[in-house]
Amino acid sequence: MKNIVVLVSGGGTNLQALIDAEKSGLINNGKITCVVSSNPEAYALKRASDNGISTDIIRRKDFKTFEEYDEKLTALLISKNADLIVLAGFMTILGKKVISAFKNRIINIHPALIPSFCGEGFYGLKVHEKALEKGVKLTGATAHFVNEICDGGPIIIQKAVEIKNGDTPEVLQKRVMEEAEWKILPKAVSLFCEDKIKIIGNKTEILE
Numbered sequence: 318m319k320n321i322v323v324l325v326s327g328g329g330t331n332l333q334a335l336i337d338a339e340k341s342g343l344i345n346n347g348k349i350t351c352v353v354s355s356n357p358e359a360y361a362l363k364r365a366s367d368n369g370i371s372t373d374i375i376r377r378k379d380f381k382t383f384e385e386y387d388e389k390l391t392a393l394l395i396s397k398n399a400d401l402i403v404l405a406g407f408m409t410i411l412g413k414k415v416i417s418a419f420k421n422r423i424i425n426i427h428p429a430l431i432p433s434f435c436g437e438g439f440y441g442l443k444v445h446e447k448a449l450e451k452g453v454k455l456t457g458a459t460a461h462f463v464n465e466i467c468d469g470g471p472i473i474i475q476k477a478v479e480i481k482n483g484d485t486p487e488v489l490q491k492r493v494m495e496e497a498e499w500k501i502l503p504k505a506v507s508l509f510c511e512d513k514i515k516i517i518g519n520k521t522e523i524l525e
């Protein structure tokens with residue numbers, strides 16, 4: 318059984334999708350044991366406590382330097398015995414220390430088809446604004462491992478979502494979440510927990 322720690326900052330709908338997947342048996346070789354938030358007000362914390370999951374808060378602004386923050390977050394995650402860390406709408410960039418301590422054991426969900434609309438500055442509604450601005454007809458979501466390059470780690474699963482006439486960034490964000498993020502993130506976590514993701518260089522192969 319893999320020990321899953323989920324990092325959040327906001328509403329936590331992706332966390333909810335993971336909790337639901339665990340309950341329904343879609344994730345059956347892993348257990349969410351802790352939710353760590355960068356924001357004490359995050360609604361995601363309520364979702365965790367409603368489901369009997371322990372919580373912790375770690376804020377970048379409580380540390381003088383980024384290095385101290387990186388060190389503290391790494392120590393916290395090690396103390397939780399995390400086998401897998403899931404970034405489910407976590408809005409703080411991870412440091413070198415935590416990324417190397419959990420190499421190929423951190424999964425992120427990005428609301429676009431990488432390598433489109435990703436990298437620094439592409440977060441939240443911005444991603445969808447840029448997709449609409451460009452006029453692409455398809456966007457989607459990507460579940461990927463985290464490495465030192467922002468949104469650059471091995472891709473695990475992608476799912477396309479159609480863009481419709483009259484879409485606003487908000488409408489598109491909701492469709493991408495419903496049709497893609499809430500499906501592929503639990504699936505990627507389940508594959509990881511079943512040891513079905515083989516990493517070859519910067520690519521993955523799914524063993525099914």
Ligand code: GRF
Binds near residue numbers: 326405406
């Ligand atoms: C999602 O769009 C996710 O892709 C992005 O942040 C949002 C998080 O939403 N990185 P929630 O907190 O899971 O509801």
